[in-house]
Amino acid sequence: MNLSIAVRLAVGFGAVMLLSLGVSLYQMSSFHEAITFLELVTQRDLFAYREVVEIAHGRARLRAMRETAVIRSAIPGPDQQFSGERATLSQYRDTSQQVIAVMSELSAFARERSVDSLSDDRRIRWSRMAESVSHMMELERGIQAKGEALFTLVEQNRTAEAARVHYSTMTEYVGLDQQQALIEALIAEMTEIGRSEVQHVYKRTIETAIVAITVMLIAAATAAWAIGASIGGVLRRFMGFVQMVGQGDLTHMLPELAGGELSRMGAHLNGMRESLRTVATQTRAAAENVNAATAQIRTTAQEQAAVAAEQLSAIEETSATLTEITQSGAQITARAQEVERNAQDASGISDQGLTAVAATVASMDSIREQVESVASTIVSLSERTLAISEITLTVNTIAERSHLLALNASIEAAAAGEHGRTFTVVAGEIKRLADQAREATQRVRGNLGEILQGINSSVMLAEEAAKRVEAGRIQTEATDRTIRSMADAIQESVQAFQQIVAATNQHQIGLEQVMQALGSIRQAASQTSSTTRELEGAATNLNGLSEALVEAVRIYRL
Helix, strand or coil: CCCCHHHHHHHHHHHHHHHHHHHHHHHHHHHHHHHHHHHHHHHHHHHHHHHHHHHHHHHHHHHHHHHHHHHHHHCCCCCCCCCCCCCCHHHHHHHHHHHHHHHHHHHHHHHHHHHHCCCHHHHHHHHHHHHHHHHHHHHHHHHHHHHHHHHHHHHCCCHHHHHHHHHHHHHHHHHHHHHHHHHHHHHHHHHHHHHHHHHHHHHHHHHHHHHHHHHHHHHHHHHHHHHHHHHHHHHHHHHHHHHHHHCCCCCCCCCCCCCCHHHHHHHHHHHHHHHHHHHHHHHHHHHHHHHHHHHHHHHHHHHHHHHHHHHHHHHHHHHHHHHHHHHHHHHHHHHHHHHHHHHHHHHHHHHHHHHHHHHHHHHHHHHHHHHHHHHHHHHHHHHHHHHHHHHHHHHHHHHHHHHHHHHHHHHHHHHHHHHHHHHHHHHHHHHHHHHHHHHHHHHHHHHHHHHHHHHHHHHHHHHHHHHHHHHHHHHHHHHHHHHHHHHHHHHHHHHHHHHHHHHHHHHHHHHHHHHHHHHHHHHHHHHHHHHHHHHHHHHHHHHHHHHHHHHHHCCCCC
C-alpha cells in the first residue's frame, strides 16, 4: 500500500464515521416508523371513538324529542311543567339527518381503513365496523321515518297512534344499542391490537439497533486491525533489522518501500547501516594496531589484570547484590502497602456487603409478600365490581320498564280526561325518576368500566413487580457470591504478605554479602596502586593509537 500513515488513519477513521452515520440514519428511520405507526393508530381509533360518541348523543336527542312530543300531546291544556321549546318535525328531521351523516362518515372511514390498515387483524375489525355502521344506518333511517310519522300524528292530535308508533321505535332501539355496543367493542379490540403492534415495532427497533451497533463495532475493529497490520508489519521488519545491527550483523539491507514515512525511515536505516559498516572497517584496522601495542604491555598488565579481575568480580557481585536489594525493596514496599490497603478495605467492605445482602434479601421477601397481597385484594375488588355491574344492569332494565309504564300511564290518563289528570302528574314523576335511574345506571356503568380498566392495569403492574422482585433476589444472591470471592482475595493477600516477609530475609543476607565484597575491593585497590606506575610507559604508546580511533568515530553525535 502506497499511502502514508496519516492517510491510512484518515481513511480508517472516515470509514468508521460513515458507518456510524449510516447506522444513526437507519435508527432514526426506524424510530420515525414506530412513531408514525403509533400516531396513525391513535388518531384513527380516537376519530372512530369520537364519531361513536357523537352518534350516541344524537340518538339520545332524537329519542328525547320523540318522547317529549308524545308526552306533550298526551297532556291536555298548557304543559307548564315542561321547560324548553316544543320540538318540530323539521328539527327532528335535521337532527336525524345529522346523525345519519355522522354514521355515513364513520362507515366511509371504516371502509377506507379496512383497505389501508396497518395489520390484517385491524383490517378485519374495520371491515366489521363498516358493516355494523351500515346496519345502524338502515335501522336509523327506519326509526327516522317512524319518528316523522310520529310528529305528524302529534300535530294532528292523534295521541294514541303516536304513542303506538313511539313504542314500536323503542323496540327497534334494542338492535341499535347492540350494534353500537359491538362497534365500541371493536374499537376496544383495535386499540389493544394497536398497542400490541406498537410494542412489536418497538421491540423490532431495539433489536435492529443492537444488530447495527454490533456491525458497526465489528467494522471499526476490522478497520483498526487492518491499519495496525499494514503499519505494524513494516515496523516489525524495521525492529528486526535494528536488532541485527545492534548485534553486529551488517550484511543485510531493508527492501525499498513505495512512498510514505515508512519508506523514508527504511532509507535512513540503510544509510545508518552503511555508516556503521564504514566505521566498523576503520575501527577494525585501528584495533589491529592497538593489539600490537597491547602485546608490549601484556607482561606488565598480567599482575594488574589478576588484581583487576578480582576487583571486577567483587564489583559485579556487589552491583548485582545492590540491584537485587533495590528491586526487592521496591517490591516489598509496594506489596506491603497494597496488602495493607486491600486487607483493610476488603475486610470492611465484605462485612458491610454481607450485612447489606441480608437486609436486601429480607426486603425482597417482604416486598414479594406485599405484592401478592395487593394482587389478591385487586382480584377480590374485580369480582365485587362485576357483581355491581350486574346489579346496575338490573336497575337499568327496571328503569326502562318504568319509563314505558309511565308513558303508557300518561297515555291512559290522557284518555281518561279530567279524571286522570292527577294520575298524569304521578306518571310524569315516575318517568322522571325512571330517567334519573337510567342516567345514574349509565354513569355507574361508565365508572365501573374505568374501575375495571384500572384493576386490570393494577394486576399487570403487580405481576411485573413480582417478576422484578424475583430478579432482584437473583441479583442479591450473585452479590453474596461476589462478596465471598472478596473474602478469598483477602486470604490471598495474607499469603502474599508472608512472601514479602521471606523476601525481606533474603535482603538481609544480600546486605551481608555486600559488606564482604566491599572488604575484598579495599584489599584489591591497595595492590592496584603499586602496579599502576608500571603502566605509564605503555599508556604513552597507546595515546597515538587512541587519537586514530577518535578520528574514526567522530562522525557520530553522542
